[in-house]
Amino acid sequence: MFMNMQSKAVAMLFAVGLVAGCSTTGDMEEGDAWGNGIPMDEQAGSSVFADGYDDGISTQAMTEEERRRLEAQAAETGEAALRRITVFYFDFDASEIKREAQDALIAHAAFLRANPNRRVRLEGHTDERGTKEYNMALGERRANSVQRFLVVNGASRNQIEVVSYGEEKPAAMGQGEAAWAQNRRVELIYR
Amino acid sequence: MLSIKGHNRVSLYTLVLLVLCIGLLAAPQARGELLIRITEGVESAIPIAVVPFKETGQFGPDENVSNILRDNLQMSGEFNPLRPANMLSLPSRGEEVFYRDWRMLGQQYLVVGEAVRQGDQVQVRYEVFTVNGERRILGETATAPITNIRGLAHHISDKVYEAITGVRGAFSTRLAYITVNLEDNRRIYRLHVSDMDGRRSRVRLESNEPVLSPSWSPDGRSLAYVSFESGKPAIYTHELATGQRVKVADFPGLNSAPAWSPDGRYLLLTLSKDGNPEIYRLDLQTRALRRLTNHAAIDTEADWDSRGRGFVFTSDRSGGPQVYLMESLDATAKRLTFGSRYNARPRFSPDGKYVFYVHQREGAFHIARLHIESGEETVLTRTRLDESPSVSPNGRMLIYATREGENSVLTVISVNGGAQYSLPARRGDVRDPAWSPFIN
Structure with missing residues (x-):
C-alpha cells in the first residue's frame, strides 16, 4: 500500500x-x-x-x-x-473507472498502441462482501470496464486478456472499509 | 456393509461407503477436519433420553454410538437430549425400562440399545419408546464394520429422528466445502467432503488457485465446481468414488456457478462468452448448450427448482443484485425480492415453497428466507458477513459461511430459527458449503 x-x-x-x-x-x-x-x-x-x-x-x-x-x-x-500504476480501485458494487485512474490507464493504452506485440492481463477483484459468484461477475465487469477504456485510448482488444477472481484473492486481509477498498480493484499485469 | 436386518440388498450407498472406508484407511490423516461448537440450543426442543448403549467388546472413545446419536439429535435443534449423568437408571433393553424414572425427568422419548463388537463388525440393537404412551415405536438391529461406526450411528440417528418427527433424517448426508490456508505465503485451496457434522473429512482437490461453488449431483456421487487451476475459471465434474474428473465448461470469460439438475442430466451455469454473464443449460451427455437468460445485466447463481422445470437466479437488471424466478426455461423472469438493495444467491427449499438467499440490511449481510407465494421475508441470521446458504435435503437445516474474527467459518442453523452450531476449521478459512442430497 x-x-x-x-x-x-x-x-x-x-x-x-x-x-x-x-x-x-x-x-x-x-x-x-x-x-x-x-x-x-x-x-x-x-x-x-x-x-x-x-x-x-x-x-x-x-x-x-x-x-x-x-x-x-x-x-x-x-x-x-504512470505505467508503474497497475492497480485501479473501485467503489462498492461499482465498475466505473475513477477519474484518478484515467491518466495512468491512458499511459498504458499509449504504450500498448506503441508496442503492439505486448500483452496485458486484467485481473478483476471484489471485496469479500456479498456473494461469491455475483462478485465473480462484478470482478469481470470491472476488468471489462478497464479493457474498454484501454481500447478507446488506442490499445487493441487482442492485446488484452481479462480474468475475474471475484473475492477469492484479496490484496488486504481483514475486515473494514480500509481493507475492502484495497480489494475492490483491477490489476493490470504485462505478460 | 451397512446391512440392516430384514433388508438384505446391497445398496449403492453401501458400495460408496465401502470405497470411502478403503480410501480413508489408505489416505493420510485427513487435513482440515472441522471442529464443532454448539452455540445455541432451543428451549422448545423435544426432551429425549438416549441411554448409553451397553457395549460388549472393544470400542474406542470415538466409537460410541449413543454419544453420536445424542450429539446428532442435539445438533438438529429439535431435541434436547438428557445428560447421562442425570439419568436415574441405565436400561439397555425394553424389559428393563421403568417409565416412572423417565416421566420424573420430564422426558418424552427414550432410546435404549446395545452395541456388540465381533471382530471387525459391530452390531447395534436399539429401541425407541414413548414415555407417556409407554409404547415402543421403533426397534432395529443394524451392522457395520467398526471402521464405519460413525456411518452406522448416523443411520440410527436418521431412523430415530424420522420415527419421532415423521421427517426423514439428514444425518447420513455429507458436506462439501472449501478451505483456504496461507502456506509459505501462498494460498492453498482445498475441496473437502465430510459428514454433516464436519467429521471424517477428506480432501478431494488441492490447488494453488481458487476452487469454489461445489454443487452436488442428485445421486450424491459427484460434485461440479469451478477451479482456476488452469489460470482461468473452468467447470469440472468430479466423481467422488473414483476421483475421475471431466472439464465440462472452459469458455472464454466466466465459467461459474454450476447447479446440477434434479435428474442429473444438466448443469445450469453462468458464462460470459457472449459478452456478459448469462445463464445457460449444459447437457452433460451431448454437451449441447442452451442460453436461458438474455440481458445486458449480470445474470448468475442459478438454482433449479426440485422438479427441474424452472430456476431462481441473481440479476442486477434493476440496478443492484436481486433474486428472480423463471418458472420454466422460457418463462419471463419475475423479480422476487424487494426488501433491500442487495439480495443474491438464492437456493430453493426442497419443497419449492421458499428461497434462501443473502440479504443486505443496515450494512450487514444476512441469510434470509422468502415465502414465494406470500412474499413474506424473514431474516434468519444475526451474523454480519454471511454467504453461500445451502439447505439440508429434508429442508430442516441450513448451512452458510460467515466471518468469526479473522476467519471464515461454517454455521448451521435450523430453518425455524434457534438452534445453531459452528464448524470452524482448525486453522484458516472454511467456506462455500454445499449440503449433499440424501444418499441411498
Whole structure:
C-alpha cells in the first residue's frame, strides 16, 4: 500500500507534464506550459532581446529544439511513471473507472498502441462482501470496464486478456472499509 | 456393509461407503477436519433420553454410538437430549425400562440399545419408546464394520429422528466445502467432503488457485465446481468414488456457478462468452448448450427448482443484485425480492415453497428466507458477513459461511430459527458449503 501511494505521488507530479504533452495543439499552448511566462508571440515578435538576457545564447534556438526534446523526455518519463500504476480501485458494487485512474490507464493504452506485440492481463477483484459468484461477475465487469477504456485510448482488444477472481484473492486481509477498498480493484499485469 | 436386518440388498450407498472406508484407511490423516461448537440450543426442543448403549467388546472413545446419536439429535435443534449423568437408571433393553424414572425427568422419548463388537463388525440393537404412551415405536438391529461406526450411528440417528418427527433424517448426508490456508505465503485451496457434522473429512482437490461453488449431483456421487487451476475459471465434474474428473465448461470469460439438475442430466451455469454473464443449460451427455437468460445485466447463481422445470437466479437488471424466478426455461423472469438493495444467491427449499438467499440490511449481510407465494421475508441470521446458504435435503437445516474474527467459518442453523452450531476449521478459512442430497 505504501509503495502504491508513493508511485501514485510520483505519477501525479509527472501527470502535469503528460497532460501538457497530450493536449498540445500548437506553439501557443506549448509556450504557456513551458515558457517563462512571456507569451510566445511577444518573444517571437521581438527581434531584440530587450529583457536583458544578452549572454550570447540564442533563446530562440533553445525554445524550438531543446524544449521539444525536454518535453518529449518529460512526457516519456511521466508515462513510464504512470505505467508503474497497475492497480485501479473501485467503489462498492461499482465498475466505473475513477477519474484518478484515467491518466495512468491512458499511459498504458499509449504504450500498448506503441508496442503492439505486448500483452496485458486484467485481473478483476471484489471485496469479500456479498456473494461469491455475483462478485465473480462484478470482478469481470470491472476488468471489462478497464479493457474498454484501454481500447478507446488506442490499445487493441487482442492485446488484452481479462480474468475475474471475484473475492477469492484479496490484496488486504481483514475486515473494514480500509481493507475492502484495497480489494475492490483491477490489476493490470504485462505478460 | 451397512446391512440392516430384514433388508438384505446391497445398496449403492453401501458400495460408496465401502470405497470411502478403503480410501480413508489408505489416505493420510485427513487435513482440515472441522471442529464443532454448539452455540445455541432451543428451549422448545423435544426432551429425549438416549441411554448409553451397553457395549460388549472393544470400542474406542470415538466409537460410541449413543454419544453420536445424542450429539446428532442435539445438533438438529429439535431435541434436547438428557445428560447421562442425570439419568436415574441405565436400561439397555425394553424389559428393563421403568417409565416412572423417565416421566420424573420430564422426558418424552427414550432410546435404549446395545452395541456388540465381533471382530471387525459391530452390531447395534436399539429401541425407541414413548414415555407417556409407554409404547415402543421403533426397534432395529443394524451392522457395520467398526471402521464405519460413525456411518452406522448416523443411520440410527436418521431412523430415530424420522420415527419421532415423521421427517426423514439428514444425518447420513455429507458436506462439501472449501478451505483456504496461507502456506509459505501462498494460498492453498482445498475441496473437502465430510459428514454433516464436519467429521471424517477428506480432501478431494488441492490447488494453488481458487476452487469454489461445489454443487452436488442428485445421486450424491459427484460434485461440479469451478477451479482456476488452469489460470482461468473452468467447470469440472468430479466423481467422488473414483476421483475421475471431466472439464465440462472452459469458455472464454466466466465459467461459474454450476447447479446440477434434479435428474442429473444438466448443469445450469453462468458464462460470459457472449459478452456478459448469462445463464445457460449444459447437457452433460451431448454437451449441447442452451442460453436461458438474455440481458445486458449480470445474470448468475442459478438454482433449479426440485422438479427441474424452472430456476431462481441473481440479476442486477434493476440496478443492484436481486433474486428472480423463471418458472420454466422460457418463462419471463419475475423479480422476487424487494426488501433491500442487495439480495443474491438464492437456493430453493426442497419443497419449492421458499428461497434462501443473502440479504443486505443496515450494512450487514444476512441469510434470509422468502415465502414465494406470500412474499413474506424473514431474516434468519444475526451474523454480519454471511454467504453461500445451502439447505439440508429434508429442508430442516441450513448451512452458510460467515466471518468469526479473522476467519471464515461454517454455521448451521435450523430453518425455524434457534438452534445453531459452528464448524470452524482448525486453522484458516472454511467456506462455500454445499449440503449433499440424501444418499441411498
